[in-house]
Amino acid sequence: MEIYKGKSVFGGIAIGKIRVYRKGKQQVKRQRVTDTDAEMARYRAAKEEAVRQLQGLYEKALKEVGEANAAIFEVHQMMLDDDDYNASVEHIVCSQEVNAEYAVAATGDNFAQMFASMDDDYMKERAADVHDISERLLTILNGADSAAADAGEPAIIAADDLAPSETVQLDKDQVLSFVTVHGSLNSHTAILARTMAIPALIGTPLPLDETVDGRLGIVDGSAGVIYVDPDEATLAAMREKQQAEKQKKELLQTLKGKENITLDGQKVMLYANIGNIKDLATVLQNDAGGIGLFRSEFIYLESDHYPTEEEQFRIYKQVAETMGNKRVIIRTLDIGADKKCDYFGMEPEENPALGYRAIRICLTRPEVFKTQLRALFRASAFGKIAIMYPMITGIQEVRQIKQIAEEVRKELTEQGIAIGDPEQGIMIETPAAVMVSDMLAKEVDFFSIGTNDLTQYTLAIDRQNTKLDAFYDAHHPAILRMISMVVENAHKAGIWAGICGELGADQTLTREFLAMGVDELSVSPGSILPIRKIVLETDVGAYKAGK
Amino acid sequence: MRELKYVITDPEGIHARPAGLLVKAVKDFSSEIKIKKGEKAMNCKAIFGVMGLGAKKGDEVTLTFEGADEDAAYDAISKFMQENL
Known part of the structure; x- marks a missing residue:
């Protein structure tokens, strides 16, 4: 049994297989193009598709996690429409006569760099947003499927960090918990985990390799701990804790939406x-x-x-x-x-x-x-x-x-x-x-x-x-x-x-x-x-x- | 040209969400609208520029409006800043 300690984002117990989430990081090659107009047309079409996808994600997030958390996808759409971003892509394509993929990757890196160098933690994290939109464009340009992996069975998702779009694309029924190596309490993943009320840890020094992937894991959200390959005693204790929490939660869920009224009709405001x-x-x-x-x-x-x-x-x-x-x-x-x-x-x-x-x-x-x-x-x-x-x-x-x-x-x-x-x-x-x-x-x-x-x-x-x-x-x-x-x-x-x-x-x-x-x-x-x-x-x- | 000076009161400063709203609001006008903090002047119609200012609570930003609808833009954006930032 290995134990890794992270920072708790949300409490609760999750028990299941650990699945290491690997980003569909797009490989980008710099290629010369002769027809820069056609290349820009390809870029614009990819951008429109990306905006369309983000609108879909916005609507999905709106239903699942509420307006305040969904707003990030609206912001992403605006980032894609940013005049400076688009001008940079166009400039690279036309002046260097290169492919749109290369221009997007280079532009994304430059803009991300700008945020990463700001002396404000919140703004530093926005570099992840820039990478996220650039990655989306690259995926579309490469004609690859979206990075959302299909899960098979519900699992504990372990990742280096998760972009907001990745978090929302994951099928909620397939996610028992999030555990990330990086990320902060302000990251969208943390906010979403809290809204979804599932156990989540960040800043967990977990090796994202075969010693973790596919193994049985237990996340104890309130203790801020993940157990990999837990021993029998730990497993039994955690199962019991999980069962007790589940019963309590289910019971309380059945009370939601009910009026506060006694058997003999007296009402009280809670x-x-x-x-x-x-x-x-x-x-x-x-x-x-x-x-x-x-x-x-x-x-x-x-x-x-x-x-x-x-x-x-x-x-x-x-x-x-x-x-x-x-x-x-x-x-x-x-x-x-x-x-x-x-x-x-x-x-x-x-x-x-x-x-x-x-x-x-x-x-x-x-x-x-x-x-x-x-x-x-x-x-x-x-x-x-x-x-x-x-x-x-x-x-x-x-x-x-x-x-x-x-x-x-x-x-x-x-x-x-x-x-x-x-x-x-x-x-x-x-x-x-x-x-x-x-x-x-x-x-x-x-x-x-x-x-x-x-x-x-x-x-x-x-x-x-x-x-x-x-x-x-x-x-x-x-x-x-x-x-x-x-x-x-x-x-x-x-x-x-x-x-x-x-x-x-x-x-x-x-x-x-x-x-x-x-x-x-x-x-x-x-x-x-x-x-x-x-x-x-x-x-x-x-x-x-x-x- | 019209000029608007505004001290940010929102505890979070111009973070992503309000930056997005601001960009959306200024895009309704044809005037050239810039936002400046200190020496940095940015195109107010581009979200990266606005966020890149890193304007925090207590910072003074200056917006300039130049173009046919500068008066209308000035009025609308003054109101926007007071309500949202």
């Missing part, structure tokens, strides 16, 4: 928490009904200056458009002395959890707050955005926020800028907010209970201090009573209440939350389907009666 725009794909894959907590602070933490209105607007708009008519709850800036940005110039504090943070910063620095609100109001014209304010303790703050939001709305309207009518809600994460939730409910459109902070503030336990673990009880009756009280007060005022803290994903409490009448649970994307399963199997009436 939303996703996300901390970065990159998480959007998993939100959709896990069938979230919306986004219940979009932590906007990543925009601030990843920046070295106050994010501008335009920068923020673009991100919020993208989320809103991606989610379509589903609700997207964006929490306004929640930073403080523990999650800090240098440019905010925050002073160190004795007690950051009880300090200058979140809405307290926003209300004392209205210019920072207004920039974010303007971006949010503008983005709300493009989808169903709701705005959520964190760290509320009382009604005064809410009124102040609403006044600022109203000013923003007025300013944008006066400037003739399109805005929507976003719902505005608050986080309930301080004991004070719980105690006055009846009053707060009359001021806002919704509540979302942030159980992490609420627990910390209620039990007076610092979660960072491991010595206190013995005293910490996530299911403390005080917390459960608070949640129940908040939901009740929300309903009395005719608004909805959800939970977006970690407790929301606690499957041992799902029934209890349903019994309390919680309207929404916002959890990490991976928890949505397991919770849906519980909801579908619960009879709330019977649960209450049995308590």
Whole structure:
């Protein structure tokens, strides 16, 4: 048994024959031609055919991996139509009186070289795109069949690297996993593997010869390992792991598209928490009904200056458009002395959890707050955005926020800028907010209970201090009573209440939350389907009666 | 001739996808359109040239429009840059 370690692109277990994928690298000979016009006509015909093929690949990719990933084939078409590229081919053919194959290969190398020498990793990788289109032209000019190999049986594909067109041309049913020697986490292969949700490794120092080709292999995607010629014990252990994963996945797949409704007809909204725009794909894959907590602070933490209105607007708009008519709850800036940005110039504090943070910063620095609100109001014209304010303790703050939001709305309207009518809600994460939730409910459109902070503030336990673990009880009756009280007060005022803290994903409490009448649970994307399963199997009436 | 200066705000800079969109957008106009970063001036109608600038977030690019429809091109591309880059 040989073990090779690479970088994991996507988790999961694949067991099967390893097939080494060899590129149909076209041999190019430099040949003199006399009729350069005829040679150029041959080139143009090949180019048209290549564009046609790419259109086919684009449509295939669109169906299989979505618009964002398919876009590369549109870009390839434009590369083939690039004036400079075509001028270079024509120049070489006509001035040197040589064949189109040679001109394409030389042009491709020159353009690839330009990208390879750029000081930007992303652009360096575009050299592969140039090679890819040049290779396609050469294949057509040579009259050879497309490089897509036929697989025979489903296999683990091992390759030096795979061009995007090669990845898409592979029959998905025949591919168990991708393992490449080169490639990066940004390469299209990596992106496609993630979208196809199959185990994949890159940067794996695998010899692409007979010691690997045709041998039995196991890819453990989450561990980033490929076993070649595994021993019996490894094989058995991995089969078991694969079986467990498969059962779980199948079960969850059957839950996709189902409504979150209990046996006795009570509905609940299951939303996703996300901390970065990159998480959007998993939100959709896990069938979230919306986004219940979009932590906007990543925009601030990843920046070295106050994010501008335009920068923020673009991100919020993208989320809103991606989610379509589903609700997207964006929490306004929640930073403080523990999650800090240098440019905010925050002073160190004795007690950051009880300090200058979140809405307290926003209300004392209205210019920072207004920039974010303007971006949010503008983005709300493009989808169903709701705005959520964190760290509320009382009604005064809410009124102040609403006044600022109203000013923003007025300013944008006066400037003739399109805005929507976003719902505005608050986080309930301080004991004070719980105690006055009846009053707060009359001021806002919704509540979302942030159980992490609420627990910390209620039990007076610092979660960072491991010595206190013995005293910490996530299911403390005080917390459960608070949640129940908040939901009740929300309903009395005719608004909805959800939970977006970690407790929301606690499957041992799902029934209890349903019994309390919680309207929404916002959890990490991976928890949505397991919770849906519980909801579908619960009879709330019977649960209450049995308590 | 019209000239447009624009500072890239897209965190990824002018990468493949927006470069493609930009090329598509400028091809609608007959004017000669160039895009320049620093000393490098490129034909804005050719995707390799646009990507080859390697324009990143915070970089200033200058677009020049010359031809019969330069005003219309200027207006459309200004809008395009603001919305996409």
